[in-house]
Amino acid sequence: MKRTKRLLRIAVILGLVIGLTMVPAANVLATDAISITLPGADGAGDATMSPGTTFFMNVVIDSITDFDAAQFDVTATPDGVVNLTSVGAGLVGGIAVPVFSSTNQGTSGTSDWWRVVANVDGFPGVTGGGYFAVLNFEVVGSGTAVITLENGLVGDNTATAIDCSWTGTGTLTIAAFEVTAIGVVGDVTGTEEGYINPGDTTDKTTFTMTPTIVGGNGAFTYAWTFDTDGTGTTTDAAPSDVVYSSAGAKTITLTVTDALGSTSLPAAGMTGGTATIYTTLTLDSFAGDSGNSGNEQKGIIKWNGAIWVSTTNYSSSADFSAVVSAGKAPYTYAWDFNTGDPDRTTSTLDAPSFDYANATTGGGVALDVNFEGALYTVALTVNDDLTADDTQTLTSYITIYAAGDINGDLSLNASDITEIEKITALVNPVTFTSDANDDGSVNILDITKTEIAVT
Secondary structure: OHHHHHHHHHHHHHHHHHHOOOOOHHHOOOOEEEEEOOOOHHHOOOOEEOOOOEEEEEEEEEEEEEEEEEEEEEEEEOOOOEEEEEEEEEEEOOEEEOEEEEEEOOOOOOOOEEEEEEEOOOOOOEEEEEEEEEEEEEEOOOEEEEEEEEEEEEEEOOOOEOOEEEOOEEEEEEEEOEEEEEEEEEOOOOOOEEEEEOOEEEEEOOEEEEEEEEOOOOOOEEEEEOOOOEEOOOOOOOOOOEEEOOOEEEEOEEEEEOOOOOEEOEEEEEEEOEEEEEEOOEEEEEEEEOOOOOOHHHOEEEEOOOOEOOOOOOOOEEEEEEEEEOOOOOOEEEEEOOOOOOOOOEEOOOOOEEEOOOOEOOOOOEOOOOOOOOEEEEEEEEEOOOOOEEEEEEEEEEEEEEOOOOOOOOOOOHHHHHHHHHHHHHOOOOOOOOOOOOOOOOOHHHHHHHHHHHO
């Protein structure tokens, strides 16, 4: 008997739904007010949620008498912002209002529109306020969604329509909740690039990570990862103590959770979130080669007291080169030959050649190096593309020898003649000469000429 009455009640409801002319909600004359609640601050509908977040909206009735059944359509437009996924039971006057049917009338599972039929079971009508149904939504994108109730119809326990006022539209703005950028700044370079020094574990770049977060509600919690070898505070909003123990490209990720429990990972196409670590720049060595036989690594230059002499085995210029490793290329070079000539004392080439014979002082006067044993210090500073630098200095690297000092003992004496005789006995004079007086012979007169030149 009870089942018979239940079937009869459903038949009456369907008869009510089919028999009455459907009137758009906005045109129904009001006696009882029906509306939808919106999420967001004070129901303003300006929520910020990440895709996948779910929320609900109630179909609210302020007050109604002898309520028995209701039908309405729900639309959510445009597609791609929120989808209606299910409809839950309502509660009016403290009595549950089961949903008799709720069907998605859209295509391909979208929330184009749903038809909802709700019915009070086992009561001869209920009186009071509450809500007809609970609309459950899922966020699928960001933008403005218009939630509309239309074609609304409410009946009492005698299958008579109840005039109601429907607030048929609610506008919901969904702002995507996501991490759109992670700024990475090193304390030395001011960029997302830095250094580690394998020989000094304390010599390394410290980074600060700063996220850009869109949307979200209330206080955030943070969970950072700094790649496999990065260390730092993982729960700060902007950790400033991040360091790495190896060179290479690093990937930084961040998970943010808001007060509603929504979780945001870095968005696809997010800017930043990477760091590149270089091993500290090293100037391994540098050297000069004057072309002097047997003295290439000493940078020995020959000087005759008045002019430079350039022979097969002696020259007035020296070629310099450097060996640089690690750091970030390209490198820049700053050579200082310490001659006192402001116009010619430096070079920015990676492998310069410096001619000491043509170097002058600032006033254009020839360098005062016309004495035996003059010494010059050479210094080199190398910078890489991130302004890290390394400097080395070779003290007393360039030595000036007087012409005729064949044995290189910084003295003109008979030993030089002995050396000359030894050379001329073993080597073709064309390849090595100390004919200081240009008389075609290497003999004691060359020593005399040399002594005159240096006096």
